[in-house]
Amino acid sequence: MAETTPDRILDAALRTFGTVGFSATSLDALAVQLGIRKQTILYWFPSKQAVVDAVIDNAAAELIEVFESEASTGRTGLAQVEAIVRRVFRLAVARPELLGLVREVTRPGSRSTERLRSHAAPLFERAKDYLEREMDAGRIRRSEPSMLLLSIYATVLGVATEFEAQQALGMDDDLRGAVARRQELIRFLHAALTPDPTEARPESTSEQIG
């Protein structure tokens, strides 16, 4: 089954946008990559922005799929959270360009902020509702759900960040190692969220900053 031209365009665009960014990617460069003319891209998409939007929509759909399929397992509490995080990790290993795209879209100056918001906001609300329900049920330690979500998000995205730093520093090409280390952090997160903790959180020597 031959991949259609628009599909090939979106594939290449996701890869390139996710690594070098939107504005650093010209339609020409994209076309050369595919062995076609840029006018062919503009035949399938009315503008470059339309390509960007389509790539974002596709990626969002793929990520939402992960949440949907995990939400339907009937798991509860932290097991559910961990299952989703683990799936996202796996996706990050298999398709690092997806995380690159997320980083590109969440950039302050991005023109796609509105689009991102329309995809992410409902997901965020659902996750918040879930956490609130589970906190009410006593399965997750009570805290501010949106803060917790942001922390989880930042931790997950840390994989990509860390991996890139590793490559920039010329270290071994070891995303799996980065993932394993990140899981270590997730375990700390887990420890902090489990109800009836062993109260082993040490007195930190760090004072309040600001």
Next chain:
Amino acid sequence: MAETTPDRILDAALRTFGTVGFSATSLDALAVQLGIRKQTILYWFPSKQAVVDAVIDNAAAELIEVFESEASTGRTGLAQVEAIVRRVFRLAVARPELLGLVREVTRPGSRSTERLRSHAAPLFERAKDYLEREMDAGRIRRSEPSMLLLSIYATVLGVATEFEAQQALGMDDDLRGAVARRQELIRFLHAALTPDPTEARPESTSEQIG
């Protein structure tokens, strides 16, 4: 004391590069911001790349200053690590564009990878040496120093990531909150690295991924 033109250029460039990125920033846009013509920028810097390089060098010098001044306090163990992390956090609050620049430079497709490496590698080696010494002295729990450093790096950079996501989602503009939450994570890190831990790390329900 009037700021010189090249200084003003570097200031504006850091701010813009750190938010919208290198390639999305034109010399013209930079010049308009400063109320000058782009040719004036090219009078002070031989090329755009030279501006980029100078901005990176400046930022690197500023960051290295933080490490240097903290290294000379004679602190040891985790107190030293925490002091540096705290300083970097403070810098992140005061100058978010610095972290934006780091993200821009560590991007896989970046042309500045070599320059980044030349700045970061020696710092990284020194930090590794420090950690190894402190592990030998029993003041930090033994683990792989470079892995530990990468985790710390990712955690610190998470502040920026989280803050940007927050803004993209249209939440309250609260970097300080993000920093506080991040410090919570740092405390977990602290717990995991303190020698003779209380062994309170829970059995995680997460299985090995891959």
Next chain:
DNA sequence: GCCTCCGTCTACCAACTGGTAGAGAAATGT
């Protein structure tokens, strides 16, 4: 008063950007 140097300017340039118009090839339907 004049000269020189410094900093910014106007006026260009070639290359590249996203985008348009329309020709031509290759299937497809009838």
Next chain:
DNA sequence: ACATTTCTCTACCAGTTGGTAGACGGAGGC
């Protein structure tokens, strides 16, 4: 066999990009 539709192409275009050449004006030295 022909007409139509689908797709990619060549040939453009105007605006923007980083970069060059050289004029202009002001400050200081003499």
